[in-house]
Amino acid sequence: MSTTEQARPVAPMTTRQVASRRRRASAAKLWREFRASASGMSGLIFLGVVILLAILAPVIADRSMLDVTQLTDQPRFAPPSWEHPMGTDHQGRELWVRMIWGARTSLLVGVAATAMSMIIGTLVGMAAGHFTGVAGGVIMRFVDFFLVLPSLVLAIVLSSVLSRGVLTIVIAIGVTSWAATARLVRAQTLAVEARPYVERSQVLGAGHWHIIGKHLFPAVLPLVLANTTLTVGSAIIAESTLAFLGLGDPTQQSWGTILKDSMDVSAATSGYWWYVVIPGLAIVLVVLAFTLVGRTFEAIVNPTLRSR
Template sequence: MTAGIVWQRRRAAAVGVWREFAAKKGGLAGLGVLAVIVVLALLAPLITDQAGLDVVHAPGKPLRPPSGEFPLGTDIDGRSVLLLTLWGARISLLVGFSATVLSVCIGTIAGIAAAHFGGWVSGVLLRFTDFFLVLPSLVLAIALSSVLPQGVATIILAIGVTSWPTTARLVRAQTLTIESCPYIERSKALGGGHLHIVGKHVLPGVLPLVLANTTLVVGNSIIAESTLSFLGLGDPAVVSWGSMLQRALTSGAVTGGAWWYLLPPGLAIVVVVLCFTLVGRALETVVNPRLKGERG
């Protein structure tokens, strides 16, 4: 009976959050555009011919402007830029989401542990966090990508293990606020252990804020992946938006005036990051009571 009541309350809270989020037109628009992009990326193998990615069997001529056959023109190898953009979305989104999951998990665990245990545990974790905060995350990611074998997994690891400190700081502050509440003291007085307090009280309390922060981290991860791929540190065997920009630069598309080769991946990155930012800001307004009266 008690479990049923708890789930009813959680469902009611989720419905309330969704209604508040739906009232934010910017966040709702961003979510809609993201849904379309994700669906197109997932359906790319079904709605396009993957054979068109093979440079040996490229169907068009190099650097042809947009036409009826190729709506976004062709690249230096004669491949459809529209096809490359759709398939590039799969890798860019995969890296963005995967690196974000890794980053948020590390940051959440470190933040909760630092606030909950305190003492020397907090001191060590905070110094470790400060070390990563002081050093530029992109420089660390470049260093890791240069040392480790090239591949999508390396890019995910490089971004994930260098971008977690901001999440850790945010989660630590929220955990300290939660653990100062009277019900935490009552739980400890009744014999609640570390796992009970963290699992039943702290984690549910920080998850909404972590979710809002996650949407912002995804955008940063996509930018980081595009930057690393643009610098030639990505997997040369796969197509991503960053690798498209890098390929366009090295093939002379800029000096040749082939704007159709540069514009689609560049705009795709801008649109996706903007959408994640809109969704993140809207969620942040919903889950943070102090911001409800400041943002519309």
């Protein structure tokens, strides 16, 4: 371009483009801070490996390896060895095959139940914090009612009443575990409601949906995401508990079902330690990994924890 030519004027960015750029910058900053945490990254890498194994389960181990009618030559209760890396169960099935296929169900139930719990808790919490007067009081009494109920007992009742299956466990866990999230979101909503820009929106005539969608939800979303990673671990434990109690789908492999099978054959007292230790250790490690990721993410998005 010659010096006599004038440079073309740069078009100013729209409000949406500015907001998109800020979101990308915030996400990049969050990722940089997350990578600086050794515990968070170790938990994330471990979860990535487990999720990858669960996704590739049909490729790694064909489902026919779970068919007991095709395992007539397999030894029962074989201890871990080079030939049987994690040992075999009471029907001669390789335990590592059951663990990989069980990871699919356990992770699916944990994530789906947590998603349902987060959606219900976020909507109810924002409504309880935004609407004042009688409406807010009624919503909070509804939340308190679910808080005092023992969630595990209620989940057992729902799983017993409804037909057995993965969807039933997801509903039972999701419907009974949202109250704590609702109280957390309500507290954050009340803090956001007191900020000047929300008051200005109300003075300018903004409606409830505009304030909730444009101001409250973006403000509480980081806290909800941090709480989500912490809740997934609890959901996995709840799924394992329900399956261990015999309320899961017996046709689906899960870590809780493996523990129930080990209890039915008295593996703990019969010396078949691998039948109990391996699924139990898998649950502990996955829950620990989710907790490490959640705590790291929470420390990043929460200024109080970050300053500590």
